[in-house]
Amino acid sequence: MEPTQTTCLVTGATGYVGGRLVPRLLEAGYQVRCMTRSRANLRDQPWIDRVEVVEADAADPAATATALKGVDTAYYLIHSMLGGPRFEQADRAAASNFATQAREAGIGRLVYLGGLAPEGQTLSPHMRSRGEVGQILLASGVPTVVLRAAVILGSGSASFEMLRYLTERLPAMITPTWVDSRVQPIAIRDVLRYLVAAATLPADVAGAFDIGGPDVLTYRQMMQRYAAVAGLGPRRIVPVPVLTPRLSSHWVGLVTPIPSALARPLIESLHHDAVCRDHAVAAVIPDPPEGLLPFEEAVDLALRRVREAAVVTRWSSGSVPGAPSDPLPTDPSWAGGSLYTDLRERFTTASPAAVWNEIEAIGGETGWYSWPVAWQARGLIDRAFGGVGLRRGRRDPVTLRVGDAVDFWRVEEILPGRMLRLRAEMRLPGLAWLELNVDPLDGGALYRQRALFHPRGLAGQLYWWSIKPFHGLVFGAMARNLTRGAS
Incomplete structure (x- = not known):
């Protein structure tokens, strides 16, 4: 089947791998349909006008059936990395429904990216769930290829960011014993090459295939080699047996931008060797003529992308489980409760464009224009x-798009040159938004800033009234400093 005749459905297109797979499929000549729970989260992708978008939840039979109609190859790139209550059951239910609907729709192939784990050993809940999802898809009756990868090296990936920050920030460290586990990392470009090639494999090709780069290293060796590529001195690493996965995840959360909830499954996957059992995948998807990308080259390429601010997707691209998904409420009695607002307005002689530049640069290295210590706390x-x-920082230091993470906020809406709305993803007893607007006025611009909070129960009420006295300091200074910076 020729690529131009093949329609590929990509789930998880807002995530790290899915967001990079879509343009690769388009470049290869495939027709692409993206399945997402919210169309708005893909709106600002540079390839959005070249794909079809269908809103669906993988656990919804009717919506999934609609998304799969007329599809030749479906990529299942859904996994609850941040967990939550009963995440294994949720993963199982979604995969089972997707497999059933794919079979009934007559899909020609399923492709799943899973995790590389040893056989016959007790696995972490996340690794166990990823393996189970692969088995569900393989048993679907649809020709299925499961690609199993360990550490993925690429600018913005969670595994790479954890490696990067641990190595750069700690010239000497006491570490858990998993730093001596053997890992076979793989560059994101090689992962994408395998995924694209899997789209049109012959129907008789099915099964699970391990994929990895040419190097097998311990995590300790990866840190030392990263340091060499980054121009850093050798790291002093002392493993100790007393750091549990829970303690390790909090340690990683303290040192790196990766939250402990995400660090824990990454760490748990390193408690066992993650090395390819064989290279059988080469029989169906041959290695490129130049070979798979070595570790040092993958790191160097990722660091260049970071320095050039050319990171296409990041680990934070996907939404946080449990984060609110409803649109911003505009009715003060929304949901039968209160909607508290802190409104600030300032006139500035700066142009609307200059004010917008300050708005769009908010967060990350720029900060929040007021009381850095308070924001850090x-x-x-x-x-x-x-x-x-x-x-978490930002995907790009200058531009934003819907769905981008900005520290502990996420871009919910953006009207270029006019309005930026951020939805809070920090732990809160309620829902919160920060909305920044600029309107042209004679002789300058009007900057308008709204912080909104919808409390949940008594805890939410107490939270709002306890922090309200500080709003003048934090939000007032934000409005003053942002407009001053535009002048």
């Missing part, structure tokens, strides 16, 4: 309670 509190904290 709020981020630390959030991380202490299992939240994402303030250090």
Whole structure:
């Protein structure tokens, strides 16, 4: 089947791998349909006008059936990395429904990216769930290829960011014993090459295939080699046996931007060797003529992307489970409760374009234009309670698009040159938004800033009234400094 005749459905297109797979499929000549729970989260992707978008939840039979209609190859790139209550059951239900609907729709092929784990050993809940999802899809009756990868090296991937920050920030460290586990990392470009090639494999090709790069290293060796590529000195690493996965995840959460809730499944996957059993995948998808990308080259390429601010997707691209998905409420009695608002307005002689540049640069390295210590403290509190904290940063230092993570916020809406709306993803007893607007006025511009909070129960009420006295300091200074920076 020729690529131009093949329609590929990509689930998880807002995530790290899915967001990179879509343009690769388009470049290869495939027709692409993206399945997402919210069309708005894909609206600002540079390839959005070249794909079809269908809103559906993988656990919804009717919606999934609609999304799969007329599809030749479906990519299942859904997994609850941040977990939550009963995430294994949720993963199982979604995969089972997707498999059933794919079979009934007559799909020609399913492709799933799973995790590389040893056989015959007790696995973490996340690794166990990923393996189970692969088995569900393989048993669907649809020709299925499961690609199993360990650490994925690429700018913005969670595994790479954890490696990067641990190595760069700690010239000497006491570490858990998993730093001596053997891992076979693979570059994201090689992962994408395998995924694209799997789209039109012959119907008799099915099964699970391990994929990995040419190097087998311990995590300790990866840190030392990363340091060499990054121009850093050798790292002093002392493993100790007393750091449990829980303690390790909090340690990683403290040192890196990766929240402990996400760090834990990454760490648990490193408690066993993650090395390819064989290279059988080469029999159906041959290696490229130049070979698979070695570790040092993959790291160098990723670092160049970071330096050039050319990171296409990041680990934070996907939404946080449990984050609110409803649109911004505009009715003060929304949902039968209160909607508290802190409104600030300032006139500036700066042009609307200059004010917008300040608005769009908010967060990340720029910060929040007021009381950095207060924002950092709020981020630390959030991380202490299992939240994402303030250090997710931004995908790009200059531009934003819908769905981007900005520290512990996410871009819910953006009207270029006019309005930016951020939805809070920190731990809160309620729902919160921050909306920044600029309107042209004679002789300058009017900057308008709204912080909104919809409390949940008594805890939400107490939270709002306890922090309200500080709004003048934090939000007032934000409005003053942002408009001053535009002048």
